[in-house]
Amino acid sequence: MARVFWCILIRDLTLAMRRRTDVLTTLFFFVIVVSLFPLGVGTERKILEILGPGVVWVAALLASMLALERLFAADYEDGTLEQMLLTAQPLSLLVLAKISAHWILTGLPLVLIAPLVGMQYHLTGTAIWVMMLALLLGTPILSLIGAIGAALTLGLRGGGILLSLLILPLYIPVLVYGAGAVEVSRIDLMDVQPYLMLLGAFFLIALILAPLASSAALRISLE
């Protein structure tokens, strides 16, 4: 089981390393969207402090959206996805491996670059730590939920737009609690705990259900 999981994980990471543009696009998109707001709104410290957490999270949602379309599409086009469906391995395990690789390539870089974008919004050191922690819990949820949408819209014309309409509403709880955690950290650090725990709970639920739902959706899409 673990061998197959690693095999797919390493495979997807290797593929991304040989085609780096896909990974860098997401990261630069995130950085640029976040940087546009201070330019547009002005550098008033008070406003930026209020806007910061929300903007970073919205940008993270959109950036993860951007990469989702390619999650299964490349494998679908060259027939490797079809072969995965025909192996004796549990499909949800293969899908989980693909989602993990997707998160390492598109979610983890956002977590790591968060301090840099946080500084543009005058976030304090504590707020930045809270934001990184919230992103660390939240971005895997985005990849997991997004995979269901990516599997459902596979092979459809104009699937990208449909995908955003399907998935963005489901991202709302992550946005509310993720941005909320950073918001309340400015008042009292102890208030952050319930927000992070809720994000953690979402993560666990998504971790169990999303691979199952995505693999069921893939079987439908490939028919």
Next chain:
Amino acid sequence: MRPEAATLMLEVVGLECRRGDRRLFSGLGLTLEAGTLLHVRGRNGSGKTTLLRTLCGLFAPDAGEVRWRGESIRDLGDEYRRDLLYFGHLNGIKGELTGIENLAIAATLDGDRVATADIWTALERIGLAGFEDLPTRMLSQGQKKRVALARLMLSRAKLWVLDEPFTALDVDAVSLLQGLIAGHVAGGGLTVLTTHQEVPLTSGQVARLDLGS
């Protein structure tokens, strides 16, 4: 324990498939025993690929069912897929990965522990010596197909379902593939294939099925 050879059988019962409003075939029934090759023939659009995909369980039939060793493939699930090797219109190899990497991944997914040396040998036999380390997108159409076909040598699947395996192959590769299929069938395996080319399939028992007539 059931005797292996006696139960190794593919059955199709009352199969009906539709694409949109069009009925491709209905009431299709056949039995394929170990050591047989089934050659599916028919015009373009007569439903050959749909039939093959249905046999693999990729496409759900509108009526009827496919049975393997006497049980419905829907119930067998992973157990059936362990015995199955499907070769479709798409090669199912990654252009960014080398032939070796592609085959190693395919073998891992099949649950086989294949030594790297065996993969090298397989690629050499299929005529790709010297190309093993190149990303497969650099290879020609026929060479890509050869990489995909090397899976046949490494697989232990009992049932081969091959959709147009001979297209884009040169004379040498065609005769090599014929040899592989003949060997598989002679060894008690089953093969279902479609081809438009006049390829002599001399191996063992050959059954023919004409669709759309």
